[in-house]
Amino acid sequence: MYRFLSKERSRAALAVIALLPFLSSCNPNKEKSSVREQATRDGIFLYGNTGEPPSIDPHLNTAINGMRVTEALVEGLIANHPTDHNLPEPGVAKNWTHQDATVWTFELRENARWSNGDPLTARDFLYSIRRVLEPDLGSNNAYFLYIIDNAQAYNEGKITDFSQVGVKALGDYRIEFTLTGPFPHFPNIIKHPAWHPVHSPTIEAAGGMTKPDSNWTRKNYVGNGPFKLKEWVVNKTISVERNPYYWDAETVSINEIHFLPIDNTNTEDQVFNSGRLHYQNSVPPPMIPIYLDNGDPYIRAEPWLGTYFYMLNTEVPALADKRVRKALSLSINRKALVKRILQGEQHPALSFTPLGIEGYEPPELEGFDPNLARQLFADAGYPDGEGFPRLSLLFNSSETHKQIAESVLQMWSSVLNIEVDLQNQEWKTFLESRSNRNFHIARSGWIGTWAYPDIFLSLFISGGGNNDTGWANPNYDSFLEKANNEPDPEKRLAFMHEAEQVLLEESPVIPIYHYSRVYRIAPEVKGWYPKLNDNRNYKYLKLEAATP
Amino acid sequence: MLTFILKRLGQAVPVLLAIYTITFFMIRLAPGGPFSDERKVAEHILERQMEYYGYNDPLIVQYGRTLLQHVKLDLPPLTSHIGLTAADIISESFPVSLELGLWAMAIALFLGVPAGVIAASRQNTWLDYTPMSLAMTGICLPTFVVGPILALIFGIWLRWTSVAGWASPVDRILPSLTLGLYYAAYIARLTRGGMLEILSSDFVRTARAKGATEFRAVVIHALRGGILPVISFLGPALAGLVTGSFVVETIFQVPGLGRHFVLAAVNRDHSLILSTVLFYASLIMLANLMVDVLQVLLNPKLRYK
Numbered sequence: 001m002y003r004f005l006s007k008e009r010s011r012a013a014l015a016v017i018a019l020l021p022f023l024s025s026c027n028p029n030k031e032k033s034s035v036r037e038q039a040t041r042d043g044i045f046l047y048g049n050t051g052e053p054p055s056i057d058p059h060l061n062t063a064i065n066g067m068r069v070t071e072a073l074v075e076g077l078i079a080n081h082p083t084d085h086n087l088p089e090p091g092v093a094k095n096w097t098h099q100d101a102t103v104w105t106f107e108l109r110e111n112a113r114w115s116n117g118d119p120l121t122a123r124d125f126l127y128s129i130r131r132v133l134e135p136d137l138g139s140n141n142a143y144f145l146y147i148i149d150n151a152q153a154y155n156e157g158k159i160t161d162f163s164q165v166g167v168k169a170l171g172d173y174r175i176e177f178t179l180t181g182p183f184p185h186f187p188n189i190i191k192h193p194a195w196h197p198v199h200s201p202t203i204e205a206a207g208g209m210t211k212p213d214s215n216w217t218r219k220n221y222v223g224n225g226p227f228k229l230k231e232w233v234v235n236k237t238i239s240v241e242r243n244p245y246y247w248d249a250e251t252v253s254i255n256e257i258h259f260l261p262i263d264n265t266n267t268e269d270q271v272f273n274s275g276r277l278h279y280q281n282s283v284p285p286p287m288i289p290i291y292l293d294n295g296d297p298y299i300r301a302e303p304w305l306g307t308y309f310y311m312l313n314t315e316v317p318a319l320a321d322k323r324v325r326k327a328l329s330l331s332i333n334r335k336a337l338v339k340r341i342l343q344g345e346q347h348p349a350l351s352f353t354p355l356g357i358e359g360y361e362p363p364e365l366e367g368f369d370p371n372l373a374r375q376l377f378a379d380a381g382y383p384d385g386e387g388f389p390r391l392s393l394l395f396n397s398s399e400t401h402k403q404i405a406e407s408v409l410q411m412w413s414s415v416l417n418i419e420v421d422l423q424n425q426e427w428k429t430f431l432e433s434r435s436n437r438n439f440h441i442a443r444s445g446w447i448g449t450w451a452y453p454d455i456f457l458s459l460f461i462s463g464g465g466n467n468d469t470g471w472a473n474p475n476y477d478s479f480l481e482k483a484n485n486e487p488d489p490e491k492r493l494a495f496m497h498e499a500e501q502v503l504l505e506e507s508p509v510i511p512i513y514h515y516s517r518v519y520r521i522a523p524e525v526k527g528w529y530p531k532l533n534d535n536r537n538y539k540y541l542k543l544e545a546a547t548p
Numbered sequence: 549m550l551t552f553i554l555k556r557l558g559q560a561v562p563v564l565l566a567i568y569t570i571t572f573f574m575i576r577l578a579p580g581g582p583f584s585d586e587r588k589v590a591e592h593i594l595e596r597q598m599e600y601y602g603y604n605d606p607l608i609v610q611y612g613r614t615l616l617q618h619v620k621l622d623l624p625p626l627t628s629h630i631g632l633t634a635a636d637i638i639s640e641s642f643p644v645s646l647e648l649g650l651w652a653m654a655i656a657l658f659l660g661v662p663a664g665v666i667a668a669s670r671q672n673t674w675l676d677y678t679p680m681s682l683a684m685t686g687i688c689l690p691t692f693v694v695g696p697i698l699a700l701i702f703g704i705w706l707r708w709t710s711v712a713g714w715a716s717p718v719d720r721i722l723p724s725l726t727l728g729l730y731y732a733a734y735i736a737r738l739t740r741g742g743m744l745e746i747l748s749s750d751f752v753r754t755a756r757a758k759g760a761t762e763f764r765a766v767v768i769h770a771l772r773g774g775i776l777p778v779i780s781f782l783g784p785a786l787a788g789l790v791t792g793s794f795v796v797e798t799i800f801q802v803p804g805l806g807r808h809f810v811l812a813a814v815n816r817d818h819s820l821i822l823s824t825v826l827f828y829a830s831l832i833m834l835a836n837l838m839v840d841v842l843q844v845l846l847n848p849k850l851r852y853k
Contacts, residue, residue: 035710054815055630062585138596140589156592212600215631234629234640235803236714262712264798266696270711271801274704428580428816435588445586465588 034275040524040543043255048281051263058193059132073223074196078187082540083529086358088187101182108173113245115228122169128197136210141194149178182487188450226252226539253542280520289343298520301345302530306447306515315470323380325507330373331415344518349511353453363501370415385417392421395443396430453496471508582627582816628815634823645804649789655728664739686733695726695799712801723800743774783839787832
């Protein structure tokens with residue numbers, strides 16, 4: 001059947017498919033009792049979860065869809081706040097203190113329990129931190145913990161005595177972290193599941209803490225979150241139900257959450273339209289303007305903590321000149337791009353760090369300035385684009401990336417009079433090319449794990465693992481280092497501001513837009529607030545039948 | 549007949565070995581690996597993952613080890629579903645695909661064969677043109693167009709069925725229909741072709757001359773021979789149907805094997821690719837063998853040799 005998927009045909013078909021849900025939303029036959037209404041009465045939250053997560057082990061999972069499930073199943077010292085991503089919500093820790101933001105002590109609740117009834121103590125956290133850092137586990141999440149003193153050395157095998165790592169249990173219900181430096185936003189950092197506890201007897205029974213493909217999450221998931229695993233059928237559903245042993249079980253209002261791994265956005269749209277979902281994670285791009293313009297009651301478009309950008313390979317001779325890089329950035333009309341192509345309430349990006357981080361106002365690029373761009377290009381030795389080599393723009397195959405790339409090409413051609421080729425590759429091939437620096441200009445995107453500029457700015461540290469631009473700037477590195485050693489939150493952010501200024505001035509990357517999350521949610525779901533990093537605390541959600 | 553079957557099974561071994569070898573080396577040629585991600589994996593972590601999943605050994609060692617694991621049915625761990633092996637995936641998803649495939653096959657035969665027989669016996673009348681034009685449309689319309697249209701009509705407008713999922717019996721209707729209609733179209737055309745040839749042959753004329761009713765002449769005498777092209781088509785079609793269709797499974801969110809078949813390649817999950825390819829190949833060979841046996845039973849001109 002695959003041979004029917006020729007390019008032209010699939011495009012035509014997609015157009016047809018894309019229109020279908022719209023037609024369906026026009027139809028009056030909506031009043032019959034739906035699956036969703038029944039689920040609402042039963043307290044079951046039907047949640048569209050993009051695709052099948054490779055794992056729901058909080059220490060091994062790196063996928064967003066896996067994280068959405070672990071947020072229900074395990075709880076860290078600090079939990080996700082229901083409304084504000086900047087605020088710490090007490091989780092297993094009931095209170096905490098710190099010295100110079102470097103040594104942090106957390107007081108654990110004595111009534112915290114595992115989903116099998118076992119008490120949860122500081123030793124469980126110690127075991128879990130150790131597990132993530134064990135070199136033999138090979139967890140991709142280990143680096144989140146590198147801010148603990150000596151954690152990186154332990155994870156890289158440079159030291160083998162775990163007691164040298166800056167974490168210790170002070171009795172059963174207190175745990176102390178010694179960090180590599182001051183981290184005033186530490187409580188926000190440890191909301192990430194890599195910091196969450198796992199149940200040691202369960203892990204040990206399934207092959208020990210260093211087994212990378214341990215199947216404990218499949219057979220016998222013991223967690224400490226507001227929910228516990230009920231059923232997991234690959235590609236069908238991950239169902240979680242209330243955990244009676246959860247310390248705050250009274251607050252939990254929903255009985256079950258069914259995470260449905262629907263990876264096709266058109267299917268997800270149809271499933272939502274047929275009344276079988278409370279939450280639709282993604283809306284097919286062609287449908288977004290239609291829903292928004294027609295006042296669809298379910299759709300929401302909210303800023304998201306992420307940036308879509310182009311990376312420039314500064315090892316390419318033509319791109320080694322910062323005037324060229326700057327000119328490429330200046331000739332992009334981001335407003336027009338967002339308005340005409342994306343149409344989903346994204347924000348044109350004039351900074352690399354997204355907006356909305358508390359206390360941080362990022363510096364801004366000049367924006368669209370064709371004259372300045374032409375001037376810089378001429379100064380660099382390419383008057384009216386003359387003599388500029390033919391570069392290519394690499395992106396992973398997707399209709400949206402392609403449309404953006406085509407428009408950017410058009411802008412470069414009309415402002416700078418240069419020709420750039422489009423090159424699209426399948427995802428893994430694309431990653432390989434980008435990682436080997438086998439590109440001129442490459443699409444990229446970055447989503448913040450927590451709302452702090454360092455998660456974005458640390459990308460471009462000289463020689464950093466994800467810095468595929470080849471750009472290295474000692475000035476930039478030193479500002480970031482100063483920031484990391486600064487305990488005063490305001491001064492810290494001021495150094496980050498300086499660093500970002502350097503980044504924008506040098507332009508090894510061209511920010512295009514700040515992401516938005518476009519999704520649809522049924523009015524029966526109460527307690528769902530816009531959150532910049534889209535992390536949820538399901539215990540505060542409620543399902544209430546709509547009053548007729 | 550037993551020797552015939554045993555001989556064919558024996559022939560399957562080198563074929564499977566060849567398929568294994570080609571697949572093994574082909575997937576290694578594809579750029580990108582199972583561990584690459586948007587956020588890059590640190591060097592020492594990658595090293596550990598490569599070590600654990602056996603990528604650090606020489607390729608020929610990996611080739612031998614994976615082969616042995618498949619022979620012993622002790623399958624290697626997967627990288628795209630942590631904690632599972634291909635055996636778990638296949639045993640969970642194959643029954644779903646099998647059920648979907650059998651429903652689809654039933655629909656295809658139930659609609660296709662009578663349509664073809666009627667068309668052939670009333671050649672060049674409206675009873676011929678109507679089903680054949682419909683069949684042509686069915687062949688031309690890909691499942692990813694038919695599927696969403698059916699879902700829209702029956703799932704959203706009429707609300708008779710669900711639009712996706714695989715929980716209740718009602719959920720089976722649309723995917724089976726989408727897949728079945730496509731094959732029904734083929735089967736109708738094949739049946740018509742086969743029947744036309746047989747209906748003009750001497751033994752059918754003899755039957756009619758001896759006073760057999762039209763029904764008897766067509767269904768009892770001619771159909772046995774006329775359906776042979778359909779039977780040979782059924783082998784690969786059945787194997788294709790029961791191993792699932794990526795497109796239909798994706799549109800209708802069916803947890804079948806077809807999706808794994810494609811997603812394994814997308815995720816570069818080498819173990820899952822190998823296991824599903826071998827499973828699919830074995831099924832095709834088994835289905836072909838069944839078809840050959842059936843053909844000999846139906847066609848007196850053929851003998852086992």
